[in-house]
Amino acid sequence: MTYPIHILAAIGRATIAFFASIGSVTLFIAHTIRAIFAPPYYPREILKQFIAIGYFSLPVVGLTALFTGAALALQIYAGGARFNAEAVVPSIVAIGMVRELGPVLGGLMVAGRVSSSIAAEIGTMRVTEQIDALTTLSTDPMKYLVAPRTLAATIGLPILAGIGDVIGIMGGYLVGTTRLGFNSGNYITNTIDFLETADVTSGLIKASVFGFIIAIMGAYQGYNSGRGAQGVGRATTNAVVSASVLILAANYILNELFFFA
Amino acid sequence: MIELRNISKSFGANHVLRDVSLKVDQGKSLAIIGGSGTGKSVTLKCILGLIKPDSGEILIDNQSIEGQREAFFAKFGMLFQGGALFDSLPVWHNVAFRLLQGERSKEECRDIAIQKLKRVGLQERVADLFPAELSGGMQKRVGLARAIAADPEIIFFDEPTTGLDPIMSGVINELIREIVTEMGATTMTITHDMTSVRAIADHVAMIHEGKVQWHGPVADMDAASDPYLSQFLTGSAQGPIEAVR
Numbered sequence: 399m400t401y402p403i404h405i406l407a408a409i410g411r412a413t414i415a416f417f418a419s420i421g422s423v424t425l426f427i428a429h430t431i432r433a434i435f436a437p438p439y440y441p442r443e444i445l446k447q448f449i450a451i452g453y454f455s456l457p458v459v460g461l462t463a464l465f466t467g468a469a470l471a472l473q474i475y476a477g478g479a480r481f482n483a484e485a486v487v488p489s490i491v492a493i494g495m496v497r498e499l500g501p502v503l504g505g506l507m508v509a510g511r512v513s514s515s516i517a518a519e520i521g522t523m524r525v526t527e528q529i530d531a532l533t534t535l536s537t538d539p540m541k542y543l544v545a546p547r548t549l550a551a552t553i554g555l556p557i558l559a560g561i562g563d564v565i566g567i568m569g570g571y572l573v574g575t576t577r578l579g580f581n582s583g584n585y586i587t588n589t590i591d592f593l594e595t596a597d598v599t600s601g602l603i604k605a606s607v608f609g610f611i612i613a614i615m616g617a618y619q620g621y622n623s624g625r626g627a628q629g630v631g632r633a634t635t636n637a638v639v640s641a642s643v644l645i646l647a648a649n650y651i652l653n654e655l656f657f658f659a
Numbered sequence: 660m661i662e663l664r665n666i667s668k669s670f671g672a673n674h675v676l677r678d679v680s681l682k683v684d685q686g687k688s689l690a691i692i693g694g695s696g697t698g699k700s701v702t703l704k705c706i707l708g709l710i711k712p713d714s715g716e717i718l719i720d721n722q723s724i725e726g727q728r729e730a731f732f733a734k735f736g737m738l739f740q741g742g743a744l745f746d747s748l749p750v751w752h753n754v755a756f757r758l759l760q761g762e763r764s765k766e767e768c769r770d771i772a773i774q775k776l777k778r779v780g781l782q783e784r785v786a787d788l789f790p791a792e793l794s795g796g797m798q799k800r801v802g803l804a805r806a807i808a809a810d811p812e813i814i815f816f817d818e819p820t821t822g823l824d825p826i827m828s829g830v831i832n833e834l835i836r837e838i839v840t841e842m843g844a845t846t847m848t849i850t851h852d853m854t855s856v857r858a859i860a861d862h863v864a865m866i867h868e869g870k871v872q873w874h875g876p877v878a879d880m881d882a883a884s885d886p887y888l889s890q891f892l893t894g895s896a897q898g899p900i901e902a903v904r
């Protein structure tokens with residue numbers, strides 16, 4: 399008799415927990431934004447994070463873009479061959495990379511690398527009381543830890559995505575000219591002629607949003623990390639999973655806004 | 660003056676503090692003693708707002724600490740039980756953390772940090788190491804140097820001599836006493852070390868089962884008839900305090 403009630407109670411608990419966490423993430427975001435704009439600022443920390451998040455993600459993003467661009471060229475060529483449209487390879491590779499695959503795949507790769515490290519670092523600081531120590535030293539941990547990371551990721555990701563776009567197009571170019579028989583000059587003019595400014599800017603704005611998500615999820619999970627090594631481990635996993643899912647969801651919403659609204 | 664009035668705090672079913680009231684006068688040193696896990700560290704964290712008490716109030720100079728936390732922290736220093744050193748920063752930067760936020764130049768801050776490190780018995784070469792490269796006792800002393808670096812008026816020490824050798828303990832006890840008498844700082848020190856209590860404290864509060872079991876001047880401690888305190892002082896396994904908690 400009590401069995402259905404247990405199920406209902408479990409569903410209720412899960413629902414409440416879900417909305418509670420949406421609420422606390424929203425509050426965390428509001429705190430972070432306030433922390434970014436209100437002084438004191440920590441330029442050294444921002445620079446440090448910019449190097450850690452942006453510069454050291456270059457290899458990951460570059461390789462991802464290179465192989466994606468190359469694979470894309472092969473696929474589009476094979477698909478295009480079904481209706482004699484092999485000539486679209488350069489423009490579709492460029493549009494696909496710049497509008498979608500550059501920011502999304504780059505964002506997901508950086509989420510794996512950066513969300514996890516932010517969550518682990520801030521989580522460790524939480525469990526070893528370093529965050530408490532910051533507070534007693536008159537330093538707001540939101541301003542000192544969270545704001546610089548968020549700023550660095552939000553600015554860094556579009557730059558990474560821009561570099562990724564170029565490398566991805568180059569990957570397509572290499573495959574196109576060496577394997578698919580495209581003429582080098584033609585490939586480049588085709589790429590440039592069909593690409594519009596809006597393609598590039600929409601991709602970069604998406605990357606910026608993804609950067610924000612990556613830093614916020616890492617910081618949020620780390621900041622609210624449970625106790626001990628297990629707590630930090632869980633925070634790290636949650637950070638990567640939630641950042642990745644949110645990136646994909648945000649990508650869909652932004653596509654609707656940019657191209658269909 | 661720091662005053663706690665009727666502070667209670669539970670973590671779920673674990674009632675850690677039940678109605679704790681304490682007072683430290685300006686320029687005095689209070690030692691908090693009591694068994695492991697009785698809520699001594701939680702008491703200090705409640706004062707700092709790092710843990711929110713369920714009920715009760717905390718007064719600084721007869722005014723609620725709520726709303727004047729920033730001013731409080733500006734003249735405050737704390738040694739955490741686990742050190743809580745910033746492991747991404749070198750030792751000297753840890754010690755000088757608060758100084759570096761002010762107007763002073765980096766060199767000046769570093770010099771002050773090195774002076775403070777000497778006061779806790781650490782050589783200059785330690786300044787450029789990272790916390791992970793230090794022994795436990797050395798980390799504790801760096802934490803101590805950080806707590807006193809900006810000459811605070813109020814200092815909390817959470818087990819300053821735990822993990823130190825007897826000679827170093829003596830050095831630290833002397834240092835804490837000096838800070839109180841020379842600089843007139845108000846201090847609260849959690850400790851299990853009765854030598855330390857006698858060396859540094861004006862007053863002693865013993866916490867047991869979330870309550871203040873005994874409270875009085877350090878001179879009255881030995882003559883007190885409280886069976887809990889006596890058992891604690893003698894370190895006997897027999898008595899009213901259960902060994903398994």
Ligand SMILES: Nc1ncnc2c1ncn2[C@@H]1O[C@H](COP(=O)(O)OP(=O)(O)OP(=O)(O)O)[C@@H](O)[C@H]1O
Pocket residue numbers: 670673675694695696697698699700701702740
């Ligand atoms: N953040 C927390 N969440 C849940 N329980 C906590 C938390 N902090 C402390 N406790 C619990 O409160 C109790 C008192 O902890 P506290 O750290 O104050 O002990 P203590 O008196 O300082 O002991 P020790 O001398 O061993 O340091 C313990 O039972 C501990 O499990």
Ligand SMILES: [Mg+2]
Pocket residue numbers: 699700701740817
């Ligand atoms: Mg403790």
